[in-house]
Amino acid sequence: MTCIWAVARQMIAEGIRMKIAFVFLVLIGVVLVGLPFSIEGDGSVAGAVQSFISYSLLASGFFLSLLTIFMSRSLSDDFVNQNLFLIVSKPIPRWQFILGKWAGMTLLNLAFLSFAGLSVYGMVRYIQSSHPTAANERDARELHEEVLTARHARKYIEPDLTALVEQEFEKNLELGIYANRPDFDPEAMKLSIFRKYDARWRLVPPRDSRVFNFDSVLCNRSKDETIQLRYKAEVTGYAPDEVFRAVFRFGDPLKGTPLYDVPVRHTIRRYHLVRAPADCVAEDHTLKVTFFNENPFAEEKQAHNLLEIRKGDDVEVLFAVGAFGWNLVRMLVLMMCKLMFLAAVSILSATVFSFPVACLTTFTIYVLASVRRFLEESFDFLLGSDVKLFDSLRDFLLQATAQVYAMLQWLLPDFGRFDALETLVNGRNVGLVWVLQGVADLVILKTVVVLGLAILLFYRREVAETSF
Amino acid sequence: MVKQDIPVVQTVGLCKSFKDFWRRPRVEAVKDLNLEIQPGEVFGLLGPNGSGKTTTIKMLLGLLYPTRGRISLFGRSPSDVAVKARIGFLPEESYLYRFLVAHETLDYFGSLFRLPRRIRKDRTEKLLDMVGLRHEAKRPIGEYSKGMARRIGLAQALINDPEFLILDEPTSGLDPVGARQIKDVIRELGRKGKTILLSSHVLSDVEDVCDRVTILYGGQQRAAGDISELLRNRDVTQFTTPALSTETIEQLGQLVRKLEKKDILEVSNPRTKLEDYFLQIVEEAQRANIRTSGARASGEMPEFLKVAADSTTDTVIDTLIEATTIPATEETKQPSPVEEPVDRTREIVESLLKQSADDTANSEDEMANPITSSDTNVNTDEGLPKTSHRADSAVIDELLGPSANDNRPSDGDKP
Structure with a gap:
């Protein structure tokens, strides 16, 4: 030595x-x-x-x-x-x-x-x-919560579409849709059906909603703390000002958490953060977020767009775990x-x-x-x-x-x-x-x-x- | 301690060839070299440039691997770390880090020997004193002159108090003070029983300090043997006395003719060696505290390098003075008993001493400063029986001290 x-x-x-x-x-x-x-x-x-x-x-x-x-x-x-x-x-x-x-x-x-x-x-x-x-409070908060922090990210749990896929596959079999098809491959057929349902799930028609469930959201569940949802949305139709309006609802009353509705006015094709108090996370560290394709701003007009959450554009919840x-x-x-x-x-x-x-x-x-x-x-x-x-x-x-x-x-x-x-x-x-x-x-x-x-x-x- | 039956160095059929890019032998630097250096020997490795001296040393140190043959140091492989701990090495150039200062350099090499910090510090200070660079210890080595760097090189070679010291061209680039100092260190270490391998072009250095030499040429050993035997001129007798009057010299000639039927070949006042004169000037300047940014060879030989039993060699300067001066007490000192029978030469010497007793008393002041022209050299040719030559030398050595050889006249001296 x-x-x-x-x-x-x-x-x-x-x-x-x-x-x-x-x-x-x-x-x-x-x-x-x-x-x-x-x-x-x-x-x-x-x-x-x-x-x-x-x-x-x-x-x-x-x-x-x-x-x-x-x-x-x-x-x-x-x-x-x-x-x-x-x-x-x-x-x-x-x-x-x-x-x-x-x-x-x-x-x-x-x-x-x-x-x-x-x-x-x-x-x-x-x-x-x-x-x-x-000195600007918004800027200071942005710095504190988005930069000078150590946030952990959890992706949402993909919806289980297996039952729907199996159901449609069985129905198609009964109807004889696959009959006389020499290249018939059940797994390929099921995959095809899955893709259809998955794409359908990602499209949120006007006045419809989608639920994103998260688990292991191991944050401090204090009302004073904040959790963030990061997402990006597309529209299938033409959005005049490239802005859409929607509502995110945080919380699950079945698990005894308070509900927080967060109206958003966001630009399409860009990532955005939506904040909510951390007490919306359930005791078992699960989080339910519901996305409503509804315009919460009564005085503002919005085209009836079909909003889409694409597969690659992961929706994730972020919460602070360190400094x-x-x-x-x-x-x-x-x-x-x-x-x-x-x-x-x-x-x-x-x-x-x-x-x-x-x-x-x-x-x-x-x-x-x-x-x-x-x-x-x-x-x-x-x-x-x-x-x-x-x-x-x-x-x-x-x-x-x-x-x-x-x-x-x-x-x-x-x-x-x-x-x-x-x-x-x-x-x-x-x-x-x-x-x-x-x-x-x-x-x-x-x-x-x-x-x-x-x-x-x-x-x-x-x-x-x-x-x- | 080194066991007497194990040579410090032993090479058997040692060969080294350097290869070119395509691995074809390019130069055969060492061919079938058989060396054996015993513990306590001061061994000289001589040879012209390219004779394989440095290559041999590099193989001994594990810097090069032999192409063929076997090397053992202390009976073990040169790559053995335990063996390296017993070796000190001064290379032909100062391969020191330019950015380290002197005491850092010594501390660094001391660390490589795993010396405890306290010992490293102590030895560093003492070695810097010894090589006369304590006052320049804070300067990076890169700023040193070649000679100063060589002195630090010597200090690093001694940091571990080595049992075996390898010196490759040790006096190269040194001023006469430094060169003399290195020779004194070699002598001192030799007295302490250290084994020393000295490779040099400066034949006088080798002659001064070595017990045995090997001469290499073309990578092969050409001659080897005890240096005193190799260089002894058995056809001439020489003795040196304090200055004699013309009459005494004439009487001495008559005495020699009477006893030996031979003429004195040469009578001269010996010239002092330029080295001795130079050293005297430097010593005087040092005593006068004249400032210099160079080395000051005024330090003590570190305790750890001193001969335990020899308390006469106190300082390097003492060593230098001792080596360049015939001590005043030498004259009155009784010669040691010589085992061989005292022959006619002794009689001549005794007669001379008797005749010059008065002169001796008068010249005592001059003896204290012997670098004068007051000595007389007398050379005789084939004047003594050859069987008594060994005894003659011993008696003269005893009488006149070890510097007698230093006062040997050069070829240019006239009778």
Whole structure:
């Protein structure tokens, strides 16, 4: 442990005194201090805070990733400048040296990320108090309830249409509709019927209603607390001003909750939040929300539109489960996991290549990990049809690239999967399970494998070898 | 402690070839090298550039892997961490981190030896004193001159009080004070029973400190043996006395002719070595507290590196003075008993001493500052029976101290 700590301290000292870390620290500082004075967002305090959090953490993450990539130069330089002659001749096992280098990078990242996190938190409080609209009660509430919070989301329970589907299927059988159909497939028929009923359920005719049921709404059921319903609606007909009027009723009298009617006047095809006191949630933490396609505003006219809640546009209920501060911390932990993996890749690259090849290799892996989902979709799209290996040079290259990528995939993490920035900005809860998944996948599994590979290569390498 | 029956270094059929990109052998740097260094030896590894000295050292340290052959250090593999804990290494260049300051550098390398913090701190201070860089300990190594960096390199090599010290071109880039200091350290460690492997181009350095040498050429061992045996000139006898008058020299010539039937070949006032003169000037400047941003070789040899039984070597400067001065007491000191029979050479020496007794009394002041031209060298050729040469050297050494060899006249000296 003494040796690991000694190497880590040396690495930190190098980062700071060789000014690599200093440069990135200044860049992060400039972004964090300069952004609040240059961004406007949508004019509201919530928008300004969201823009600041988004840009500042994005920039901090990017700069720290670059710092980690450039820090790989330290080990490359140890080879080139032959500093390793003095280290390898000392009684430090090589694995401890590699681990020390990684620990140094990680501690440096941890310190800088903590600085960034604290600065973001402080600047958010500054914006909150100094923004021109901060005194506006509505804006302040929007900021408090939609941004500076950690909300958990529950999707509604899909209606059980099985009975209806079975009933119609049996009826069709009796009527002989499926007779003389050589391609008759009962399951396909049932699916077809299900789709019909599902689409019908999603369409809400004028003066009709739909019920959305939620369970596990584990919020504080106090009247002073608020729950939010997030939804988006379409109209099948023409809406003159692209606005529809409707009523949401929160609560279930059968479960003894109060009822709250919330009239809304909302724009179509955009997400909206509808708020209600949290005591509308039943004691068993279920929530019933009824959507009425009725115009509650007597003085306003409304066309008799058919409103539609589409399948992809999930209706969800949001409720606070934590504070912004801890949410930020969990988001930073996920960022840290990525940096720890990147540090391991940097070390691995430096054991094989010298500067700048090591940095370029690490940067490439960083980019690939960041766009992995896009790459997967691209390969799936390109190789979706029956591509033969030797049909053309293009197909051959595609197949070869895809195969290489497939081999690398087990090692290459999906940074996008653990990107919690949008979640944080939207005031959503960065779940502990998600964080633990990030730790397990990025650190315990992939970082350990990459570091193991680096140690193996470092053990095999002759440090005094000149021809590399 | 090292067991006497286990060599500190043993190589058997050691070969190293460097390969090109296609893994084809490009250079065969070391060929079939068999080395054995015993505990307590100061061993010199000599050879011209490209002879395989540094490659051999790198293999001993595990920086390179042998292509063929076997290496053992203390009877174990060079990659063994426990073995490395017993080794100190000063490479030919200062491969130190430029951004660390001196005490951080020593603390860092001390940490790699898992030395407790207190010991690291203590040794760091003492080693910085020893190499004369305590006053520059807060400067990054990158700002140091080459010589200063070498001094820190030496300090890091000693931080663990190594049993086996590997020094690759240790005096390269050092000023004469530093070079002398390194040689003193080597001697001191040699006296303490440490094993030292010294690789150098500076043959006088090797000659001054090594017990045994191996000469490499083209990666192969060309010669090996005890250095005093290899370099002994059995055809000449030399002794040095305080300055003699012309009459005494003439009488001495007659005495030699009478006893040995041979002529004295050369009578001269020995020139002091430039190294000694330079050291004297530096010492005077240091005593006068003249400011310098460079090294000040005025520190003490750390306790942990001192010979426990030897209390005469107190400081590095003492060591330097001792090495460059014939002590005033030497003259009156009784020679140690010599096991071999005292022969005619002894008689000559005794006669000389007797004849110059008056001169000696007068020249005592000069003896305290011997870097003068008041000494006389007398060389005779084939004047003594060869069987008595060993005893002659021992007697002269005892009489005149270890610096007698230093006063050997150079080839350019005239009779």
